Amino acid sequence: MTSPKSTARASVAARKSDLSQWTRTVWDFGETAWREYKSAAFYVDLLRREGFTVEEGSGGMPTAFCATWENGDGPTIGGYAEYDGIPGNCQAAEPRKTPRPGLSPHAGGHTDPHSALGIGSLGGFLAAKAAMQEHNIPGRLKFFGEPAEKVRGSKPVHAAAGYYDDLDAAISFHPFYMPPLCNTVRWDTHCGVGYGVIYEFTCEDPETWMAGDDASPIPASHAAARAPGATDAMIQMYQSAKALREHVMAPGQSWSMNETIISHGQATADNIPAQIAQIQYFIRISEVSEAEHIIRGLDHFAEAAAKLCHCTWRRHWVAKSRPGLANHALSAATYANLETVGAPTWGDDAKAFARAIQSELGLAPMEDPFLPMISELTPPEQAEAALRQMLPPTQRHFTSDDYTEFCWHAPTVRLYIGRPALTAPEGFAYPAWAMNAMGGHPACIDPMVETAAQVIAMTALDCLTDRGMLEAAQAEFRERTGGGIGGDKWLAPLCDYEPPLHFRWPEYVTTARGEDWVLPTSP
Missing domain, CATH: 3.30.70.360 (Alpha-Beta Plaits)
Known part of the structure; x- marks a missing residue:
């Protein structure tokens, strides 16, 4: 019989086609903060078909969800999908600057891309589920739909409503977005507020306004x-x-x-x-x-x-949203899994697409157009040392992302996997559309999704089967919070407001002209 981790990795390999299709589906939706209706419905339907019990609209947020799957008594492991894009980044999966068909360039699109973030995480949880079933591993998977991350929208709300309180560990994944945080895990310096x-x-x-005795008696006076x-x-x-x-x-x-x-x-x-x-x-x-x-x-x-x-x-x-909290025990276990899987690599189709982008921009196509770092591992202590060189000694946190909300409710790891990024000639900067286009091109984005899914599945299985590791992670969590949830160093949720749903957030609209963005598509 294979080991649970081998089963999980085989499950990811067997579902490569599904993961690729799902990633592209969410990427094509290109929905933005608080208006991710199609994306949330897609996840809810998919998770139910995979056997999860799903609460739609969790925390009073129409595009959020909370999905659970149980296999008997055991630890509860949390993870999540994000699926919001950014207005003004509507890019087709083409090696040239052009919006997706029928849309304004001002429409929403995926930049990080959250489309791949969410499916990479989901793929990991589905693979962990497959291993739990085959090897009769007890435990509970709790997978969240987290809308509006770009405005730190849902996780503070979920945290304040108690959704994370029953977690024994949580796994957060994000595509690489800046050196030195590529194919590594955060160590001490987590995201801030x-x-x-x-x-x-x-x-x-x-x-x-300036009313007086001689003011005009006609409020609408044009004079x-x-x-x-x-x-x-x-x-x-x-x-x-x-x-x-x-x-x-x-x-x-x-x-x-x-x-x-x-x-x-x-x-x-x-x-x-x-x-x-x-x-x-x-x-x-x-x-x-x-x-x-x-x-x-x-x-x-x-x-x-x-x-x-x-x-x-x-x-x-x-x-x-609160600042992050380190957990070395869980982070070390996750990085060990990443070492086993290895950094993602890119094949000929991806390289051909990347070279086409370079040609479009008037550059000489490179034999290997991708940044070397996206296929290299960075040990977490090494990444931490490089990060600290950028910061004042007294600054404890850097950048912002609301995965930090999980950190105050359970041991949490922040995993980064390399995404396709191009090597630039000296003095040249690629336009944003180039990276966005690769996020929608399967040959370019799929290797990252598959790598992330394997590492996430293996880490979830560690939390479910390695009692010593999980106990060490939870002991560290209690020490850093002064006793766990409610401890004397614990920071309670800051959310004391209702989800800000009713503002005029940019969105897709349906008119007599058909579906369009709030800024109409030019003829």
Whole structure:
């Protein structure tokens, strides 16, 4: 009889065609945050056909789910799919810049790509399930659908609602996205805090703007000066917040704050002020206290902008995700599995597609067009040392991703597998469409999905069968949290808000013209 891990790896190999087709299906959907209706339905249907019990709309989020499969009493292992893309990245799986057929280039598309992230994770859990059945391994698999990761949407909500509290271990996977985190696991420096917030300005009483005894009796007078309106307040907020970085943080701190206009205007007459405007800020930073400090500064700017422009203002939460927590025991076991499987490699079809991209961009096609690092292993301590060279000594976390929510409820590993990335001639930078296109091309993206699925399945089986490893991981979790969930070093969920579903998130729409993006496709 084969070992459980051999069975799992064989299961991945046997389902290569399925994994490839599923990856491309979700990639073609190209749905974005909070509007991943087709993608979530696809996963729910697939998991039910695979024997999972699925709760749709978990945590009050229409495009989230929680799927479970049990094989008797045993540890509960958690994992997840993400499936949101990004507006403005609509790229066909072609070696040239072009949107997917029938869509605007401003439509959604997968960049990381979450399409492959989700199926790589699912493939691992299905392979672990196959091994559990064949070898009668007791335990429980709990697989989540996590929408809106790009705005840190669902995991804080799931965590606050208690969905992770029964996990014995959790496995998080992400395609490689920056050196040195390629074909490795995070060690000490995990992702930091992610805060998302929307400031809303409303011009509720424009007729009282500078009203006096001699004011026009006709509120809609075309000759009267009108209130500045909500758009003016939003612009004031935007300009003021640009100065925030210089004034609120200590020198050397690595952090980012990005803004996006969610909604503006609602005025269609030449003399009516904009009634409402919403601007979103997303903060990626190391510590919760630092994020709170920035929010206080943004609040001051919002209040000043509203007063200046005859508006009122409100703050709405989109996300509050906690920083990550290391677990060396589980991470070491995962990396050992990665060493067994090996880094992904790319065949002739993938290389031909990559060379076609290079030719399209006016470059001389390379014999081996891919970055060497995507097919090389990086020991976690080596990756950690390289990462620390980029950061101030006092900074504990770097970048942001809400897998960190799992870290406070169970031992969690963060796995990175190489994705297709091209070698660049000196002084040249590839446009974003090139990497996006490879994410939809099976020969380019499938090797990463298959590698991830094998490693995830093997790690899940370690958690189910290696009692010593799991006990060591859980002991480390208790030590780092001061006693586990509720311990004196434990950080409770920060989510104290409802899922932000009702905002004007970009999405696909159906009109008399057919299905389209919110920005209509050009003729």
